[in-house]
Amino acid sequence: MKSYKPTLNYAMISLSSLKHLRISFSLFLMPVFFFALAFTPNHNESRILWVFIALHLFLYPSSNGYNSYFDKDEESIGGLKHPPKVTKDLYWISLVLFLIAIGIGATINFSFALMILLYGLVSMAYSHPAIRIKKYPWMSWFIAGLFQGYFTFAMTYAGISNLSWDVLFKPHVFIPGLLTSLMLWGNYPLTQVYQHGEDSRRGDRTLSLVLGIKGTFLFSAVVFMITGAAFAWFFLNRNQIDMLWIFLAAMTPIMLYFLTWFSFIRLNPTKYANYNWAMGMNYFSALSLNAFFIYYFLENTQILQALGY
Numbered sequence: 001m002k003s004y005k006p007t008l009n010y011a012m013i014s015l016s017s018l019k020h021l022r023i024s025f026s027l028f029l030m031p032v033f034f035f036a037l038a039f040t041p042n043h044n045e046s047r048i049l050w051v052f053i054a055l056h057l058f059l060y061p062s063s064n065g066y067n068s069y070f071d072k073d074e075e076s077i078g079g080l081k082h083p084p085k086v087t088k089d090l091y092w093i094s095l096v097l098f099l100i101a102i103g104i105g106a107t108i109n110f111s112f113a114l115m116i117l118l119y120g121l122v123s124m125a126y127s128h129p130a131i132r133i134k135k136y137p138w139m140s141w142f143i144a145g146l147f148q149g150y151f152t153f154a155m156t157y158a159g160i161s162n163l164s165w166d167v168l169f170k171p172h173v174f175i176p177g178l179l180t181s182l183m184l185w186g187n188y189p190l191t192q193v194y195q196h197g198e199d200s201r202r203g204d205r206t207l208s209l210v211l212g213i214k215g216t217f218l219f220s221a222v223v224f225m226i227t228g229a230a231f232a233w234f235f236l237n238r239n240q241i242d243m244l245w246i247f248l249a250a251m252t253p254i255m256l257y258f259l260t261w262f263s264f265i266r267l268n269p270t271k272y273a274n275y276n277w278a279m280g281m282n283y284f285s286a287l288s289l290n291a292f293f294i295y296y297f298l299e300n301t302q303i304l305q306a307l308g309y
Helices: 015-021 023-037 045-071 088-108 110-127 137-161 165-169 171-192 196-202 207-211 213-237 241-267 275-300
Strands: none
Touching (some): 015 045, 015 088, 023 045, 023 171, 023 275, 045 088, 045 137, 088 110, 110 137, 110 165, 137 207, 165 171, 171 213, 171 275, 196 207, 207 213, 213 241, 241 275
């Protein structure tokens, strides 16, 4: 008589899936959080911590994993030079992280949880084959910049301050939030310049693919100039002239990197439109802008003065 040994199935998260969550990529979106923190009227240490965790440790990694699952990239993507093959557990872990982010949001208030839900659904629509916003060049550019910038700014503001979704329509939220979108609208096409081959094969008409490599740099240069002028107006309008100079100092290494990269692109677009240069741009931007907006938060809320500095 044949005997059978019972088998146990363990739910495990593969190393591939952990890599595709790209948690470190959240660094690039942190400037929006710190900028919103500088304006929130009801600071609370617990809410600040939980909003940060909900967004940067759960919502953004969930979005990264979900999009990676449907993209199934074989060439470099943001945060992964050599992306491993995706596995089925990536789909489920991305949904679990999304639900946890919503759950954390619900402990703050219903509006914040609803905003997390909306952000996640839009992010899913970006890569899901049934909708795939990514294949529409101008729409994907606009929506990505709008939600990762202005909407995230308002969402952070609402969560930290324990306010409702109507902050989306308040001028004191809309204006600085729109400034963050301008920054992202300038940088977003640059993140696509090394993905033309794979995007073309997959049928995704990204904005960078439409503009071409040199056209992408010219487009980003124009948006960066508009962004700089808009921030100058913003600080001058608030009578924060010293802060304007500090902002320009923070932007200087970013612009020098961009101009250096652009000079190489003009010589050989195919050679220098690559992952290393693009990630270098992202890291320079993240480090400089995070440092500036943390400083701006401390100054704008007068925390340094209260501590005697």
